[in-house]
Amino acid sequence: MINxxxxxxxNLAVVVAIVLYVLALIGFSADLxxxxxxxxxxxxxxxxxxEGARVLQTASVASEGxxxxxxxxxxxxxxxxxxxxxxxxxxxxxxxxxFAFLLSMAATLLHVLGVLARAAATxxxxxxxxxEFATTxxxxxxxxxxxxxxxxxxxxxxxxxxxxxxxxxxxxxxxFWIVPAAALTPSLQNSHWLIIHIGIAIIATALSILGAxxxxxxLLKGRHEHALAEKTAAGEDLPEHWGRAxxxxxxxxxxxxxxSLSFRIHSxxxxxxxxxxxxxxxxxxxxxxxxxxxxxKEVWTFIIWVIYAAxxxxxxxxxxxxSRAAGLALAGFVAVVxxxxxxxxxxxxxxxxxxx
Amino acid sequence: MNEKKHGNAPGADxxxxxxxxxxxxxxxxxxxxxxxKPEVDGAQATMPGLGLRGTLLFLWRQLTSMQxxxxxxxxxxxAAVPGSLYPQRSVNPSLTDQFLEENxxxxxxxxxxxxxEVFSSPWFSAIYLLLFLxxxxxxxxxxxxxxxxxxxxxxxxxxxxxxxxxxxRIELPGADADAVLEQAHRALRRSRYRTVxxxxxxxxxxxxxxxxxxxxxxxxFHIALVGVLVCIAGGQMTSYRGxxxxxxxxGFSNSLTQYDSFESGAWFDxxxxxxxxxxxxxxxxxxxxxxxxxxxxxPRSFEADVAVTTPGDxxxxxxxQVNKPLHIDGASMYLLGNxxxxxxxxxDPEGTVVAEGxxxxxxxxxxxxxxxxxxxxxxAQPEQTAVVGYFLPTGTIDEQGPRSLYPDSxxxxxxxxxxxxxxxxxxxxxxxxxEVDVSTLTPVAGEDGNPVLIRLYPGQEFELPDGTTVSFDGxxxxxxxxxxxxxxxxWVLVSxxxxxxxxxxxxxxxxxxxWVRVRSTADGALFEVAGLxxxxxxxxxxxxxxxxxxxxTAQDGPLAGNGTSDDERLPRAAKDSSEGSAQ
Ligand code: HEM
Numbered sequence: 001m002i003n004x005x006x007x008x009x010x011n012l013a014v015v016v017a018i019v020l021y022v023l024a025l026i027g028f029s030a031d032l033x034x035x036x037x038x039x040x041x042x043x044x045x046x047x048x049x050x051e052g053a054r055v056l057q058t059a060s061v062a063s064e065g066x067x068x069x070x071x072x073x074x075x076x077x078x079x080x081x082x083x084x085x086x087x088x089x090x091x092x093x094x095x096x097x098x099f100a101f102l103l104s105m106a107a108t109l110l111h112v113l114g115v116l117a118r119a120a121a122t123x124x125x126x127x128x129x130x131x132e133f134a135t136t137x138x139x140x141x142x143x144x145x146x147x148x149x150x151x152x153x154x155x156x157x158x159x160x161x162x163x164x165x166x167x168x169x170x171x172x173x174x175x176f177w178i179v180p181a182a183a184l185t186p187s188l189q190n191s192h193w194l195i196i197h198i199g200i201a202i203i204a205t206a207l208s209i210l211g212a213x214x215x216x217x218x219l220l221k222g223r224h225e226h227a228l229a230e231k232t233a234a235g236e237d238l239p240e241h242w243g244r245a246x247x248x249x250x251x252x253x254x255x256x257x258x259x260s261l262s263f264r265i266h267s268x269x270x271x272x273x274x275x276x277x278x279x280x281x282x283x284x285x286x287x288x289x290x291x292x293x294x295x296x297k298e299v300w301t302f303i304i305w306v307i308y309a310a311x312x313x314x315x316x317x318x319x320x321x322x323s324r325a326a327g328l329a330l331a332g333f334v335a336v337v338x339x340x341x342x343x344x345x346x347x348x349x350x351x352x353x354x355x356x
Numbered sequence: 357m358n359e360k361k362h363g364n365a366p367g368a369d370x371x372x373x374x375x376x377x378x379x380x381x382x383x384x385x386x387x388x389x390x391x392x393k394p395e396v397d398g399a400q401a402t403m404p405g406l407g408l409r410g411t412l413l414f415l416w417r418q419l420t421s422m423q424x425x426x427x428x429x430x431x432x433x434x435a436a437v438p439g440s441l442y443p444q445r446s447v448n449p450s451l452t453d454q455f456l457e458e459n460x461x462x463x464x465x466x467x468x469x470x471x472x473e474v475f476s477s478p479w480f481s482a483i484y485l486l487l488f489l490x491x492x493x494x495x496x497x498x499x500x501x502x503x504x505x506x507x508x509x510x511x512x513x514x515x516x517x518x519x520x521x522x523x524x525r526i527e528l529p530g531a532d533a534d535a536v537l538e539q540a541h542r543a544l545r546r547s548r549y550r551t552v553x554x555x556x557x558x559x560x561x562x563x564x565x566x567x568x569x570x571x572x573x574x575x576x577f578h579i580a581l582v583g584v585l586v587c588i589a590g591g592q593m594t595s596y597r598g599x600x601x602x603x604x605x606x607g608f609s610n611s612l613t614q615y616d617s618f619e620s621g622a623w624f625d626x627x628x629x630x631x632x633x634x635x636x637x638x639x640x641x642x643x644x645x646x647x648x649x650x651x652x653x654x655p656r657s658f659e660a661d662v663a664v665t666t667p668g669d670x671x672x673x674x675x676x677q678v679n680k681p682l683h684i685d686g687a688s689m690y691l692l693g694n695x696x697x698x699x700x701x702x703x704d705p706e707g708t709v710v711a712e713g714x715x716x717x718x719x720x721x722x723x724x725x726x727x728x729x730x731x732x733x734x735x736a737q738p739e740q741t742a743v744v745g746y747f748l749p750t751g752t753i754d755e756q757g758p759r760s761l762y763p764d765s766x767x768x769x770x771x772x773x774x775x776x777x778x779x780x781x782x783x784x785x786x787x788x789x790x791e792v793d794v795s796t797l798t799p800v801a802g803e804d805g806n807p808v809l810i811r812l813y814p815g816q817e818f819e820l821p822d823g824t825t826v827s828f829d830g831x832x833x834x835x836x837x838x839x840x841x842x843x844x845x846x847w848v849l850v851s852x853x854x855x856x857x858x859x860x861x862x863x864x865x866x867x868x869x870x871w872v873r874v875r876s877t878a879d880g881a882l883f884e885v886a887g888l889x890x891x892x893x894x895x896x897x898x899x900x901x902x903x904x905x906x907x908x909t910a911q912d913g914p915l916a917g918n919g920t921s922d923d924e925r926l927p928r929a930a931k932d933s934s935e936g937s938a939q
Binding site for chain 2: 183193201271275283289293294299300310312320343
């Protein structure tokens with residue numbers, strides 16, 4: 001029944017994918033580091049220029065000096081012209097980011113192959129235990145990220161923050177949760193709800209991960225922008241905040257853009273969680289004879305759902321929009337992680353069989 | 357961003373500060389007192405007038421505000437947490453008892469607070485009841501407003517369009533103002549906008565609106581949530597659920613007396629139980645065998661063949677499996693457990709058969725299905741007798757005692773001891789049929805004075821020194837089923853489906869307004885287009901621009917460079933277009 005060769009192939013593919021992800025992560029981080037370096041250089045150059053200008057005509061600079069600053073910190077998030085002024089690489093040259101992006105594409109391809117090989121080896125959907133759930137949902141996170149950022153190149157700057165968590169999940173899966181490929185236990189057999197319920201749960205989880213990444217960046221970027229704005233208001237010409245990390249943040253889309261991206265991801269995630277909850281309930285009725293029984297997994301899915309509902313309300317409520325709502329989105333993500341890790345391994349419930 | 361003023365009367369909601377309604381302007385604190393119900397919040401600001409009525413009104417408004425809903429939602433999430441951390445009585449009573457035993461005073465304290473019955477505790481109930489009260493208080497007025505809005509015409513075109521999304525102004529020399537307006541009107545209608553043409557002092561305009569379905573969906577979603585709750589409550593009052601254990605070859609008929617345990621809601625009526633009966637013809641289980649992938653002994657499949665009769669219908673057979681319940685009108689039957697029922701005969705020293713037939717054994721939960729067996733023979737003479745021990749499907753007896761190595765019955769055997777004395781059945785305290793307290797009984801001992809250990813294979817008989825005999829005559833399996841019915845179940849599902857449908861509409865249908873104003877000029881027509889997003893609506897600007905270029909090209913062929921403009925570039929764009937069209 002189990003094709004052992006395919007199972008081994010799957011394992012191998014995932015391991016190689018991990019190696020490629022590590023390289024991609026290094027690439028993305030190097031890119032962030034180098035752009036923040038470039039940013040510093042640009043800033044120094046700008047300062048020098050200003051110094052020079054000041055010497056020549058002290059009076060007029062004071063009023064016009066604001067222009068380059070505004071450009072250097074343009075809030076619209078897109079490609080920032082100032083980023084590439086000094087050491088902009090020749091067009092077509094392999095930048096660290098491009099390299100990392102290609103690497104992560106290759107890694108994702110292998111990762112997806114690994115998941116598919118596992119499915120072929122076991123002749124069923126590849127999401128019947130924690131290991132499979134983790135490998136499949138992290139593959140989905142990567143696919144979603146690549147799809148988003150093939151069209152919108154500015155999103156590639158988020159690479160570090162997506163590949164990082166994906167790598168973490170894969171390492172956890174490969175070291176702690178790995179189980180040999182096996183057929184299904186009776187409680188998981190005979191049910192198309194296995195495909196539907198868990199399939200949707202995987203999409204929901206992947207979206208929650210992406211949403212959390214975007215929401216945390218939104219929070220950081222929001223603070224950063226605020227600090228910069230204050231410094232500008234206080235009369236600083238080239239405000240600095242959070243040093244190199246700040247330069248990294250400068251490259252990201254504006255907090256407003258991140259906020260609306262986060263909202264879009266979370267609203268789809270919320271719909272997926274709603275379906276997860278409903279399909280889970282339908283399956284529970286088929287398997288256990290009741291659609292709801294406050295099993296720990298049910299409780300936590302309910303908690304996730306309620307927190308995300310609170311997020312949507314917060315976003316529509318004065319005084320809660322922006323950072324506070326983002327905080328709720330992150331709380332929802334904490335619940336997702338708890339539901340996946342602690343509830344599966346520590347708390348004893350009907351879902352325990354799906355665990356290790 | 358994404359502001360919606362659900363409570364606003366139609367027509368009265370021309371925004372005072374259009375910027376806050378444009379996507380991309382999330383100004384924290386800019387409208388901190390904003391809520392979806394502005395009128396209500398206005399009332400909040402003023403302190404309640406003295407008097408009961410005023411206070412009640414104040415409280416009601418507080419309760420139905422969005423902030424309160426938000427806080428109650430968060431409370432609900434937090435309050436559910438202990439329900440997953442502490443063993444719940446409704447889920448697993450024996451775990452609760454164990455926890456109470458291990459934790460003494462602390463356990464009692466938690467118990468008093470309801471931590472073992474979180475989901476029926478007063479505090480949990482209070483939170484969700486308040487939430488739903490708030491929800492109802494919130495929806496009722498919104499339904500009224502929305503119904504009026506559905507019937508009303510789109511609101512008046514704002515007098516200054518320059519500050520709205522995608523504002524574009526284009527001059528069309530030689531064009532006829534009425535024709536342009538008519539064309540705009542048609543284009544908007546075709547894109548499924550509700551439109552109205554307004555006559556203004558020196559111009560005419562089309563005011564168009566789309567996406568009322570968003571609010572419809574939102575209301576449907578919230579109302580359906582109330583529906584879910586009501587149907588769940590209805591189900592709790594009327595449903596029933598019971599457990600039965602059936603041995604191969606035996607039958608069951610659906611009446612209260614046949615259940616091992618049974619629970620039902622307050623409005624449940626025994627008369628409503630469907631009078632079906634069934635026989636368990638065969639039960640099969642397969643397990644992972646050595647050499648197969650997976651861990652040896654792990655279950656692979658459980659199948660119970662049942663022959664079912666319902667009044668007035670011919671008998672039919674079905675294989676009930678995990679995930680494949682038996683559904684009949686008014687009840688569903690789920691396979692939830694199984695085990696072995698060895699056939700054992702016990703005769704007392706006087707030669708009377710005191711126990712005979714298959715005995716349900718209780719699996720201890722190990723991989724090998726080591727199962728506990730208890731036979732009580734109160735009629736045995738000269739003393740009441742209890743036979744206790746283990747059934748081992750693939751047995752071995754070693755230093756660890758008797759145990760089973762594999763769950764299938766490859767080498768079935770019994771390992772038993774016999775005890776005599778007062779079984780205590782007359783004390784009036786109800787006893788568990790699967791347990792006996794042997795501490796007050798005397799084990800039947802052999803010549804060496806040690807209790808006699810009986811090991812029996814199928815077909816064998818064992819005679820104890822006192823003349824009691826025990827024989828292992830054969831082996832059957834048993835299946836444990838849950839039989840349950842909840843008349844409201846399907847309505848819970850229907851409400852839930854309506855809820856997701858509404859949710860999807862309410863999240864993904866953009867709600868927006870678009871205006872086109874046309875003015876006759878000395879040498880033709882001048883038109884302006886602009887839009888207002890009333891929800892997240894990233895494509896609004898592009899759509900407005902598309903409409904503008906469509907109107908300008910339709911009038912006199914493609915015009916260079918006048919497709920788009922926005923408010924900052926307005927004067928130049930207007931100039932560009934007049935130049936462009938002057939060519
Ligand atoms: C059982 C409790 C509740 C749940 C699970 C819930 C859930 C939701 C969800 C998922 C949305 C998102 C749809 C959207 O954003 O358009 C939403 C929107 C909304 N809810 Fe609730 N809700 C609840 C109670 C309430 C209450 C008590 C109120 C009134 C105070 C309320 C007022 C609203 C409003 C006005 C919106 C539209 C928000 C917006 O503009 O995005 N809800 N609700």
